[in-house]
Structure formats: structure tokens, C-alpha cells
Amino acid sequence: EIVLTQSPATLSLSPGERATLSCRASQSVSSHLGWYQQKPGQAPRLLIYSASNRATGIPARFSGSGSGTDFTLTISSLEPEDFAVYYCLQRNYWLRTFGQGTKVEIK
Amino acid sequence: QVQLLESGGGVVQPGGSLRLSCAASGFTFSNYGMHWVRQAPGKGLEWVAIISSDGDDKYYSDSVKGRFTISRDDSKNTLFLQMNSLRAEDTAVYYCVKEETFQDYNFDYWGQGTLVTVSS
Numbered sequence: 001e002i003v004l005t006q007s008p009a010t011l012s013l014s015p016g017e018r019a020t021l022s023c024r025a026s027q028s029v030s031s032h033l034g035w036y037q038q039k040p041g042q043a044p045r046l047l048i049y050s051a052s053n054r055a056t057g058i059p060a061r062f063s064g065s066g067s068g069t070d071f072t073l074t075i076s077s078l079e080p081e082d083f084a085v086y087y088c089l090q091r092n093y094w095l096r097t098f099g100q101g102t103k104v105e106i107k
Numbered sequence: 108q109v110q111l112l113e114s115g116g117g118v119v120q121p122g123g124s125l126r127l128s129c130a131a132s133g134f135t136f137s138n139y140g141m142h143w144v145r146q147a148p149g150k151g152l153e154w155v156a157i158i159s160s161d162g163d164d165k166y167y168s169d170s171v172k173g174r175f176t177i178s179r180d181d182s183k184n185t186l187f188l189q190m191n192s193l194r195a196e197d198t199a200v201y202y203c204v205k206e207e208t209f210q211d212y213n214f215d216y217w218g219q220g221t222l223v224t225v226s227s
Binding site (some may be wrong): 001031032034036038043044046049050053055056085087089091094095096097098099100101 | 142151152153154157159164166168169202210211212213214215217218219220
């Protein structure tokens with residue numbers, strides 16, 4: 001089973017600041033990595049697929065990079081609605097695993 | 108618009124069984140692979156199972172393999188999850204999720220979730 005490790009667990013930032021979230025895989029997943037945002041009481045929302053492609057309707061301040069085992073989600077300038085929990089998800093043939101999540105909270 | 112509506116959650120004793128359903132609408136259900144994802148209270152997301160668009164391929168996480176069975180009825184646009192030998196650690200909100208072929212099979216639509224509580 002491929003394990004995804006996200007860091008940091010919590011990121012305390014102010015609106016307007018840049019957020020950099022990391023996701024590391026225990027073995028290569030090529031570019032089969034997605035990023036999701038979840039707000040309290042809501043289902044997750046797809047932000048990024050194939051490591052660096054924004055999903056439909058996702059603002060340009062969200063960007064993804066990486067391949068193989070190391071991936072990054074960057075939010076260039078935090079808006080109030082961006083404070084949430086972020087998960088990475090890998091696809092290895094049929095199987096999937098999520099990272100444990102990074103909470104982006106208001107400082 | 109795409110809608111996924113789960114049902115069947117509730118309270119069940121350890122060792123018991125429960126069957127979850129997910130009614131899909133707004134898209135051609137038979138064309139898409141479908142998943143179940145769960146989230147224990149206050150915890151992160153955990154992928155549970157996948158069924159291919161034709162129903163021939165089914166895969167499970169190690170934590171539920173041998174106890175849970177995913178299935179689909181394309182004539183009724185419905186996804187199922189049969190859960191047997193339930194344990195306290197299966198307590199979670201269970202989400203029905205659609206994958207999108209053209210977004211590297213990521214999850215583009217989620218249901219609102221149904222809560223399963225395993226407790227004596």
C-alpha cells in the first residue's frame with residue numbers, strides 16, 4: 001500500500017499570505033496525485049488533478065506541482081474562504097489512498 | 108445536475124451488518140467508476156472501495172477487505188455497500204463518490220454522506 005505523508009499537520013497563516021503544503025508518497029505515483037479541500041460539515045472538493053491541473057472552476061491562486069514522490073499545493077494569496085483542511089489522494093492502478101490532511105488555519 | 112444521495116446509515120452492534128445505498132442522477136451512471144470513501148468523526152478521509160463502470164472489477168482497502176462488498180445496479184442508477192462483521196472502528200460518515208475519467212479518475216462529485224455508528 002502506498003502511504004502519503006502530508007506536512008505540516010497545521011499551517012497558521014494570515015489572509016493574503018502564501019501557503020505551501022507538502023505531500024510525500026512512499027513510492028512513486030508518477031503524476032497520479034490530486035488535491036482536495038474540505039470545509040467543516042461539507043464534502044471534499046477537487047482542486048487539482050494529475051499533480052498540476054486545476055479542476056473546473058478552481059481559482060488560479062491554487063497551483064500544484066511535483067511528480068514521483070514529492071508534491072506541493074500552493075495557494076498564492078490566501079482568501080478568507082481558503083481556510084480549510086487539504087488532502088492529497090494518489091491513484092495506483094485501481095487503488096487509492098489519502099494523506100492525513102493539512103489544516104490551514106487563521107493566524 | 109449531478110446528485111448522489113446516500114441512505115442506509117444508522118446504529119448497529121459490533122459484528123452486525125448494514126447495507127448502504129447511493130442513488131445517482133444527472134449523469135450516465137453506467138459510464139463511470141464509483142467509490143465509497145469514509146471519514147471517522149474528527150478524522151481524515153479514508154478510501155474504502157471502487158467498482159468499475161461495467162461492474163467487473165472491484166477493489167478494497169485492506170481495512171475492509173473480506174468484510175465489505177461493493178456492487179451496482181445500473182438499471183436503477185444505484186451503488187451499494189454491503190458491510191458485514193462491523194467493528195467500532197468502522198464508525199464513520201460514508202460518502203458515495205463519482206470518479207471523472209478526464210481528470211485522471213479523481214473524485215469530482217460527492218454525496219452528502221450517511222453516518223454509520225457501530226456501538227453496543
